[in-house]
Amino acid sequence: MSSVLVIDDDLSRRGLLSSAFSFLDQPCEFCGFVDWFQSSSDIDQAQVSLVLLGQSQLPISLEKLVKDLQDKFDSIAVVTLDEWSEVAELPDSLRQCVVGQLSVPFNYQQLLDCLHRAQLFSLQAGDASLGQVDLFSGLVGVSQPMLQVRRAMSQVAGRDVNVLITGESGTGKEVVARSLHDHSVRKDGPFVPINCGAIPADLLESELFGHEKGAFTGAVSSRPGRFELAQGGTLFLDEVGDMPLPMQVKLLRVLQERKFERIGGTKTLDADIRVIAATHKNLEEMIETGEFREDLYYRLNVFPIEMPPLRERVGDLHLLLEELSRRLPEQGLDSVRFQNSAIISLQLHPWPGNVRELSNLIERMAILYPNGVVGVSELPSKFQNVPEPNPELYEQAYEQAENAVSVEGVGIPHTLELDKLPDEGIDLKKHLETIEQRLLEQALAVNDNVVARAAETLNIRRTTLVEKMRKYGMQRK
Structure with missing residues (x-):
C-alpha cells in the first residue's frame, strides 16, 4: 500500500x-x-x-x-x-x-x-510513461485502449489471483495471458494452455484432470492432466465459455477447494496453480440463459481485462505492421513493407478478424511480394479503401507487361493464343503447369486463402485443389 x-x-x-x-x-x-x-x-x-x-x-x-x-x-x-x-x-x-x-x-x-x-x-x-517503457513487450500498441490494458496488467501481474480476459476473437487474449505469467511470481513455473472449445466434451475432463490406467475404454496407461502439468505455474483456459455445464461444476469445485483427483483415481492432488481464463462470449448473457454458471463466473472473474478490437485502436496499426513483418523470417517468409497510402487504406478496414486477420494479410503479402513494398493497388480488393495515389505508375507497368510475360526464363508473347504454337517452340508441360499454378494462386488470393471457396471459383473439387496445391508446394491456410 x-x-x-x-x-x-x-x-x-x-x-x-x-x-x-x-x-x-x-x-x-x-x-x-x-x-x-x-x-x-x-x-x-x-x-x-x-x-x-x-x-x-x-x-x-x-x-x-x-x-x-x-x-x-x-x-x-x-x-x-x-x-x-x-x-x-x-x-x-x-x-x-x-x-x-x-x-x-x-x-x-x-x-x-x-x-x-x-x-x-x-x-x-x-x-x-507506458508508451516509452518496454512493459509487457509482447503487446504492441500505444493507443489509449492498449495503455489501459497495460495498466490493468501491471496492477494484477504480481498478484496470484484468477484473471478473466474478454474480447473478440483474434485480439490477442493468449498474448496477454502469457505476458501475465511471465511477469508473475509463477514465471519460473509452466504456462499450460488448453482450448476448452476445441476438445470434445467427453474428453475434456480427462484433458483437465488426467486419468488412471483402465479408468475408461481406451485408457491403456495413466496420464496426467493439464492441472498437474501446470503445477507451480499458470493454467490458461481459452474459450472457457464453450465449456459444457457438467464440466463447469467440476472446475468450480477445483477452484474452490484447490484439490482434484484423476479420473478413476483415489489420490487427492493439490492444485497449486493460477488460473487465467479467456472467452469471446458474453458470459453474463450466458448466465441469464442458463448456459454458464454464475458462481463459476465470479470465481474466474476476480480481475477482468477486456481486449479492445483492432478497429478501436487503428492508431496502433503501423506498429503492428512493423512487429508482424519483423516476425516473418521466423516463419520462413521474406519481409514486406507498406507504403503510407496502404497503411491509411488498412486503417479504414473494419477488421472483423482483428490482429489475426492482419497477420494473415501480412503473410499473404509476403508470399506475393517478397522483400517488396505494398501499395494500395497491391492490397486485396476488400482492403482498398482509398484511391491509388499513383495510378500512372501502374499504367506504365501494364503497358510494359503487355509486350511479354516471362515464364521461368522463356519469353512468351502476351498475345500468344493458348492453342497456337510459337515459332521458337515451347516446353508444353512446363507451360501448362505454370498457367495452372498461377490460376490456383489467383483463386486463393481472391478468396482469402479459403480452399473451399477457391475450389468453387475454379469449378473443381476441393480435394482436387488440395492435391494440386501439394503438387506445386503451395501452403495451405
Whole structure:
C-alpha cells in the first residue's frame, strides 16, 4: 500500500494528521524540513505517492522544494497545507504535480479527496510513461485502449489471483495471458494452455484432470492432466465459455477447494496453480440463459481485462505492421513493407478478424511480394479503401507487361493464343503447369486463402485443389 509523506514544522498539525490517517488505516511518515534535507535518503521512495507540504520555519523556496521532490520520487503528487502563494508562480512542469490544498481544520472527506487526486495523478503519469517503457513487450500498441490494458496488467501481474480476459476473437487474449505469467511470481513455473472449445466434451475432463490406467475404454496407461502439468505455474483456459455445464461444476469445485483427483483415481492432488481464463462470449448473457454458471463466473472473474478490437485502436496499426513483418523470417517468409497510402487504406478496414486477420494479410503479402513494398493497388480488393495515389505508375507497368510475360526464363508473347504454337517452340508441360499454378494462386488470393471457396471459383473439387496445391508446394491456410 502506498504511503503519505508529511513534511511540516507544525507539530500540532502533524498530530491531527497522524490521528486522521490512523483512522483511515493509511500508512504515513512525518518529518520536519531540516530532517527532510538531512535524511530524505532513508525514506522508501518507491512507496510514497503523496506529499503533504506544510510551512517551513526556514527561508526555503517552494520551487526548490517541489523540484527536490520530483527528483527523488516518480509520479509524485503534492498537496500544500494551507495556502502557498508561490504555487501560481511555479513553472508548468512543477505546478502540474501540485494537485490540491488542505487547510486546518479539515474533515475526512477532504482528506480522502486529496488521496484520490494523488491516485489519479499517479495513473495519468503512469499512462504517459507506458508508451516509452518496454512493459509487457509482447503487446504492441500505444493507443489509449492498449495503455489501459497495460495498466490493468501491471496492477494484477504480481498478484496470484484468477484473471478473466474478454474480447473478440483474434485480439490477442493468449498474448496477454502469457505476458501475465511471465511477469508473475509463477514465471519460473509452466504456462499450460488448453482450448476448452476445441476438445470434445467427453474428453475434456480427462484433458483437465488426467486419468488412471483402465479408468475408461481406451485408457491403456495413466496420464496426467493439464492441472498437474501446470503445477507451480499458470493454467490458461481459452474459450472457457464453450465449456459444457457438467464440466463447469467440476472446475468450480477445483477452484474452490484447490484439490482434484484423476479420473478413476483415489489420490487427492493439490492444485497449486493460477488460473487465467479467456472467452469471446458474453458470459453474463450466458448466465441469464442458463448456459454458464454464475458462481463459476465470479470465481474466474476476480480481475477482468477486456481486449479492445483492432478497429478501436487503428492508431496502433503501423506498429503492428512493423512487429508482424519483423516476425516473418521466423516463419520462413521474406519481409514486406507498406507504403503510407496502404497503411491509411488498412486503417479504414473494419477488421472483423482483428490482429489475426492482419497477420494473415501480412503473410499473404509476403508470399506475393517478397522483400517488396505494398501499395494500395497491391492490397486485396476488400482492403482498398482509398484511391491509388499513383495510378500512372501502374499504367506504365501494364503497358510494359503487355509486350511479354516471362515464364521461368522463356519469353512468351502476351498475345500468344493458348492453342497456337510459337515459332521458337515451347516446353508444353512446363507451360501448362505454370498457367495452372498461377490460376490456383489467383483463386486463393481472391478468396482469402479459403480452399473451399477457391475450389468453387475454379469449378473443381476441393480435394482436387488440395492435391494440386501439394503438387506445386503451395501452403495451405
